[in-house]
Each structure stands twice: as C-alpha cells, then as structure tokens.
Amino acid sequence: MEEIITLDYGSGGKKTSRLxxxxxxxxxxNPALAALGDxxxxxxxxxxxxxxxxFVVDPLFFPGGDIGKLSVCGTVNDLSxxxxxxxxxxxxxxxxxxxxxxxxxxxxxSIRTQAEKAGVQIVTGDTKVVEKGRGDGLxxxxxxxxxxxxxxxxxxxxxxxxxxxxxxxxxxxxxxVMLARxxxxxxxxxxxCAALGGLCETILSTGARVRVLRDPTRxxxxxxxxxxxxxxxxxxxxxxxxxxxxxxxxAACDMLGLExxxxxxxxKLLAVVAAEDAEKVLAAMRQTEAGKDAAEIGVVTAARPGKxxxxxxxxxxxxxxxxxxxxxxRIC
Amino acid sequence: MEEIITLDYGSGGKKTSRLxxxxxxxxxxNPALAALGDxxxxxxxxxxxxxxxxFVVDPLFFPGGDIGKLSVCGTVNDLSxxxxxxxxxxxxxxxxxxxxxxxxxxxxxSIRTQAEKAGVQIVTGDTKVVEKGRGDGLxxxxxxxxxxxxxxxxxxxxxxxxxxxxxxxxxxxxxxVMLARxxxxxxxxxxxCAALGGLCETILSTGARVRVLRDPTRxxxxxxxxxxxxxxxxxxxxxxxxxxxxxxxxAACDMLGLExxxxxxxxKLLAVVAAEDAEKVLAAMRQTEAGKDAAEIGVVTAARPGKxxxxxxxxxxxxxxxxxxxxxxRIC
Numbered sequence: 001m002e003e004i005i006t007l008d009y010g011s012g013g014k015k016t017s018r019l020x021x022x023x024x025x026x027x028x029x030n031p032a033l034a035a036l037g038d039x040x041x042x043x044x045x046x047x048x049x050x051x052x053x054x055f056v057v058d059p060l061f062f063p064g065g066d067i068g069k070l071s072v073c074g075t076v077n078d079l080s081x082x083x084x085x086x087x088x089x090x091x092x093x094x095x096x097x098x099x100x101x102x103x104x105x106x107x108x109x110s111i112r113t114q115a116e117k118a119g120v121q122i123v124t125g126d127t128k129v130v131e132k133g134r135g136d137g138l139x140x141x142x143x144x145x146x147x148x149x150x151x152x153x154x155x156x157x158x159x160x161x162x163x164x165x166x167x168x169x170x171x172x173x174x175x176x177v178m179l180a181r182x183x184x185x186x187x188x189x190x191x192x193c194a195a196l197g198g199l200c201e202t203i204l205s206t207g208a209r210v211r212v213l214r215d216p217t218r219x220x221x222x223x224x225x226x227x228x229x230x231x232x233x234x235x236x237x238x239x240x241x242x243x244x245x246x247x248x249x250x251a252a253c254d255m256l257g258l259e260x261x262x263x264x265x266x267x268k269l270l271a272v273v274a275a276e277d278a279e280k281v282l283a284a285m286r287q288t289e290a291g292k293d294a295a296e297i298g299v300v301t302a303a304r305p306g307k308x309x310x311x312x313x314x315x316x317x318x319x320x321x322x323x324x325x326x327x328x329x330r331i332c
Numbered sequence: 333m334e335e336i337i338t339l340d341y342g343s344g345g346k347k348t349s350r351l352x353x354x355x356x357x358x359x360x361x362n363p364a365l366a367a368l369g370d371x372x373x374x375x376x377x378x379x380x381x382x383x384x385x386x387f388v389v390d391p392l393f394f395p396g397g398d399i400g401k402l403s404v405c406g407t408v409n410d411l412s413x414x415x416x417x418x419x420x421x422x423x424x425x426x427x428x429x430x431x432x433x434x435x436x437x438x439x440x441x442s443i444r445t446q447a448e449k450a451g452v453q454i455v456t457g458d459t460k461v462v463e464k465g466r467g468d469g470l471x472x473x474x475x476x477x478x479x480x481x482x483x484x485x486x487x488x489x490x491x492x493x494x495x496x497x498x499x500x501x502x503x504x505x506x507x508x509v510m511l512a513r514x515x516x517x518x519x520x521x522x523x524x525c526a527a528l529g530g531l532c533e534t535i536l537s538t539g540a541r542v543r544v545l546r547d548p549t550r551x552x553x554x555x556x557x558x559x560x561x562x563x564x565x566x567x568x569x570x571x572x573x574x575x576x577x578x579x580x581x582x583a584a585c586d587m588l589g590l591e592x593x594x595x596x597x598x599x600k601l602l603a604v605v606a607a608e609d610a611e612k613v614l615a616a617m618r619q620t621e622a623g624k625d626a627a628e629i630g631v632v633t634a635a636r637p638g639k640x641x642x643x644x645x646x647x648x649x650x651x652x653x654x655x656x657x658x659x660x661x662r663i664c
Binding site: 329 | 333334335336337338339340341342343348351352355356359360362364365371372374375376377380382383384385386387388419420422423424425426427428429430431432433434436437440441443444447453454455456457458459460461462463465466467468471473475477661662
C-alpha cells in the first residue's frame with residue numbers, strides 16, 4: 001500500500017480491496033468480517049444481519065435521488081442481498097458548519113419517505129458539526145439491522161454453468177451523478193437509486209437455487225462480478241450484447257470516458273442462479289417494476305478460473321479487471 | 333431553529349436537542365427514537381440494543397486516547413448504560429485524501445486493542461475517501477449492537493430522594509482535548525476515555541435499585557443531568573463540594589474559561605440510585621479501577637421541578653442549564 005491515502009482507496013475497486021484485505025481484516029480477525037459480504041451475519045446470533053455505509057456523494061441532490069435517499073437504500077440493499085429483511089436503521093450526520101437548515105430538512109424528508117417505503121425504522125442517531133472547510137455540506141452514515149430470512153447466499157456457492165442475471169440497465173447512478181456534478185445534461189439521466197427488498201423477496205420466494213445476490217454499487221457490475229470469482233476455480237463469461245445499457249448512459253459514458261460496467265448502480269441487482277432456474281427467476285423479476293428490464297448477461301465457467309471475461313459485440317474477448325483507480329470519486 | 337447550521341448544533345447541548353426534538357424525532361416517529369436514550373431498545377426485538385456515534389475529534393491523537401479508542405468506547409458505552417452487553421460493532425471511515433497510511437494503521441491498531449478490551453467484534457465496515465480540504469484527516473462512525481441484560485433503566489424511573497453518583501473526576505476528556513488542540517500543557521491532563529461495561533456490570537449486579545445510568549459525554553455532567561429532569565416534576569440538587577475535579581483540570585478550565593461540569597467525559601458514569609442503596613453502589617464502584625474516585629454528588633428533589641441546581645462551595649445556589657453554544661466543538 002502507498003504511504004498516503006489517495007482517492008483510489010475509496011473507489012470500491014482494487015485499492016479499497018487492498019485496504020480491507022491487508023489492513024482491516026487482519027486487524028479485526030473474525031469470520032463475519034472476513035466473509036467480506038455487504039452485510040455481516042452475526043456469529044452466535046445468526047438470525048441477525050448487520051451492515052453499514054457512509055455516504056459522501058457530491059452533489060447532495062442529483063436527478064433521481066439525493067444523499068438521504070441513498071443513505072437509506074444503500075444500507076437496506078446491503079441487508080436485502082444477504083437474504084435478510086431490513087428492520088432498523090441508525091442515522092448519523094456529519095454536517096459542515098453553514099449548511100442551510102432547509103437542505104437538512106429536505107434530506108430528512110427524503111430519508112423519511114424512503115425508510116417508509118423500505119419498511120425500516122430509524123431508531124437511533126447522532127449529529128456532529130465540523131467547521132466550515134472541514135467537510136462538504138453533509139456526510140451521512142447509516143447502519144442497519146435485518147432479520148435473516150433466506151440463509152446460505154454467497155459467492156462460495158457458485159457452480160459451473162450457473163447464469164448471471166442483472167435486474168435492469170447498468171451505470172445509471174454513476175452517470176447521473178457525474179453529469180450532475182459537471183453541470184452537463186442535467187436531468188436527462190436519472191439515478192436508479194431504489195430499495196431492492198421487494199425484488200430480492202420476489203427472487204428468493206420462487207424457490208429457485210439462488211447462489212448469490214449483490215447490488216453492484218461502487219466499482220459497478222465488473223468489480224462485483226470480479227469479487228465473486230477472484231481467487232476461485234471458476235470464472236464468469238459475460239455477453240456484452242446482452243447487457244442492458246440506456247443509450248443516453250452509453251453516450252454520456254463515451255463523452256466522459258467511462259465504461260458503464262464500472263459505473264455505480266444504486267437500484268440494481270446481480271443474481272447468480274442455477275442454469276435450470278434462470279428462466280423462472282428472470283420471468284419473476286420481469287413482473288416487477290424494479291426488474292422489468294432484467295436480462296441474463298453471462299455464465300459461470302471453469303474455463304477461466306478467477307477471471308471475468310466479456311465476449312464483446314465485435315466478437316473478441318476482453319478481460320475485465322476490478323476497477324483500478326478512482327474513476328468516480330464520491331459517487332455514493 | 334436558525335436558517336443555517338452553526339457549530340452549536342453539534343455541541344450536545346441546547347441546539348443539538350432542538351435539532352433532534354424539532355426535526356428528527358417528528359420525522360421518524362417511533363417510540364425507540366423518541367425515548368432519546370443513548371441506545372435504542374428495538375421494538376419487537378426487545379433483547380437488542382442499537383446505538384451509533386460519529387467521531388470528528390480534533391486532534392486525532394490526544395493524551396489518553398485517539399479517535400480510534402474513542403470510536404469504540406463511545407459506542408460500547410452507549411450500549412452499556414442501557415443495561416446491555418455490547419457484542420458487535422460496525423466501523424466506517426471517512427478519510428481525507430492525503431492522510432498518512434501510518435496514521436490510519438495506528439488508529440486501526442487502537443480500535444483493535446479497545447475492541448478486544450471491551451469484548452466486542454468488528455463485523456462489518458465501510459471506507460470512503462473525500463478530496464483534500466473536504467474532511468479533516470479522519471472521521472469515524474461506529475454503530476453497535478448489544479444484548480439487553482438489565483432492562484428497565486431510564487430517567488423516567490427517578491424518584492424524590494434518589495441519589496446521584498458519579499464514577500470519578502469530571503471534565504478530564506474535554507480538557508485534555510482542548511489543551512492538546514491548543515498545544516498547551518500537553519500531557520499533564522489525560523482523557524479518561526475508557527469502556528464502561530465492567531463498571532456498569534459491577535453496579536447492576538449488586539441488585540441495587542438503579543434508576544438510570546448515563547455516560548456524560550458532549551455537554552458534560554450538567555447537560556446530562558438536565559436531560560434527566562427536563563420537563564418532569566423532579567429536579568436535581570448538586571453539592572459542588574462533593575464533585576470530584578482534578579486540580580489540573582480545574583486550573584486548565586479556569587485558564588480556558590471552561591466549567592468542568594460542561595466538559596465532556598469519555599470514561600465516566602452517572603448513576604441515579606435509590607437513597608437506601610447509594611452506599612452499597614458507591615462501595616461496589618470504589619472497588620473497581622474505573623470507579624475508585626466515585627462520589628455521591630447530589631439528590632433528586634421535588635422542590636425544583638425540571639431544574640438542575642447546584643449548592644456552591646460558598647453556600648449559594650446556582651441553576652445549571654444545558655450547555656448553550658458550542659463551548660467545545662469537535663470534542664468527540
């Protein structure tokens with residue numbers, strides 16, 4: 001690791017992984033943390049799932065959402081993809097001196113609306129204020145507790161031939177925030193920010209053999225799928241042609257020099273399911289609003305152990321690594 | 333409330349209360365949050381206690397502790413004073429670009445040591461990095477889950493004649509941090525930063541009628557005691573002469589224009605207990621290292637409803653209100 005923390009360490013990509021794997025996991029040795037899931041199933045209290053995220057998105061408001069909506073959805077989604085029903089949230093503000101009270105009120109209203117939608121209660125919190133120039137308006141941390149309903153999900157369950165499904169178009173959130181930040185094309189692309197509990201329930205209640213669910217946030221679809229297979233005997237092969245990307249997102253990414261597969265999503269789900277069950281799960285997803293554009297985008301293969309490979313539209317094959325560098329700082 | 337957030341809103345005093353009571357509690361209506369405890373006993377899961385705190389202390393290292401130690405003790409203490417056994421912590425960093433990796437390593441080592449001492453496991457976490465000038469080195473959020481062992485504690489249990497006990501000298505943390513920040517007298521006064529689970533267990537296992545326990549952090553002893561009686565038919569009368577204050581802390585407070593009763597503590601406990609049990613509890617506290625300087629400092633009275641009054645050493649009476657303004661910004 002380098003001698004100073006650079007923005008890359010917050011990218012959700014390679015540097016973030018190194019920090020977690022080389023500094024944090026060794027320091028706090030315990031199986032729950034070492035599992036590196038989005039949420040932790042608590043040792044000795046296996047019905048409980050616990051997760052946390054801090055939110056530093058810039059700007060605070062963007063098409064399709066704001067830091068408040070994000071701070072509810074981000075944490076409840078981490079619980080939902082573990083197979084848990086999100087129940088309780090803590091809410092902690094770090095406010096920069098000078099923030100308009102009206103801004104805070106709007107964010108609180110957004111948190112309230114989203115918490116109601118997601119069926120979670122905000123039960124405890126904290127407020128700190130830092131001097132002007134020592135923050136950036138507002139940072140929020142939420143931690144969440146859920147009750148495990150569908151145990152046994154995890155990338156360790158992957159088998160050759162499993163299918164990789166995505167619940168809809170990729171890259172919407174990252175692109176929307178980048179455009180809002182740059183002041184370009186504001187409003188043409190909306191963040192997909194949404195709570196995924198309903199979609200997870202729809203998928204898991206089909207009884208299909210679901211191996212793992214994950215919401216591909218920082219680092220995007222390419223980074224999340226890399227995390228599934230990294231260091232294992234299996235790889236994933238994606239079909240570029242099958243990956244749903246909005247034309248506006250594709251155009252914006254071209255303009256900004258981004259790749260949609262590395263752009264953050266805040267309301268999308270990746271599901272790896274047994275091949276025989278893929279159609280059933282896809283059909284169920286497509287009957288929901290959140291999953292209406294769901295698609296099968298790839299297959300688990302033993303041919304490329306540890307790698308994520310994409311068959312490109314022109315017909316070649318490209319290895320997609322984890323996100324390197326800080327393509328999109330402060331995207332969530 | 334004012335139109336912009338000022339530092340006062342993070343003081344732990346009057347403005348913080350207004351923000352919580354006028355904006356947050358009405359927005360997230362639920363009994364757990366409205367109880368305004370340090371931790372929330374979860375509705376429908378009454379064995380679970382949940383708490384969170386963000387830590388923005390400046391400087392990151394001070395005599396007797398650092399932001400890492402504080403971020404473990406602060407949250408586990410909030411659980412302990414609810415009568416819970418702290419079990420699990422989440423850990424989330426907001427790092428300013430440019431932080432030396434060595435600093436982060438030291439903080440992580442401190443978190444590890446303190447978590448081991450407090451018997452809690454760090455099970456989940458998050459790391460964000462913000463651009464230089466958008467943070468201040470390092471902010472940390474922890475959230476904690478504990479299992480309720482001694483239910484029924486709370487200021488609503490206070491009765492006339494109850495005794496107010498403090499576990500040791502007051503104002504050490506606030507004074508140590510202020511001196512470290514100013515560069516004066518560094519090292520002569522140490523923060524009392526410590527986990528209080530053992531002391532809480534000692535007190536509660538005596539079987540004494542303990543009405544409420546609380547760790548008087550931001551806003552200090554005077555603010556916490558005000559919170560106990562505010563809006564009720566009871567008041568508290570303190571005896572200034574009985575309140576333990578280190579001479580160095582008294583001298584530093586005089587120099588800095590502070591009042592020890594409003595200075596933050598991070599390893600002290602206030603306990604209100606039935607009069608008949610006060611001696612038993614004091615004796616038990618004094619047998620512990622953390623409670624060796626414990627003292628009875630006041631009594632619950634019906635004579636001054638809703639007020640905290642202090643009989644001063646010269647013999648007068650002074651009303652102590654909640655902390656007004658931001659006496660000590662970023663003390664924790």
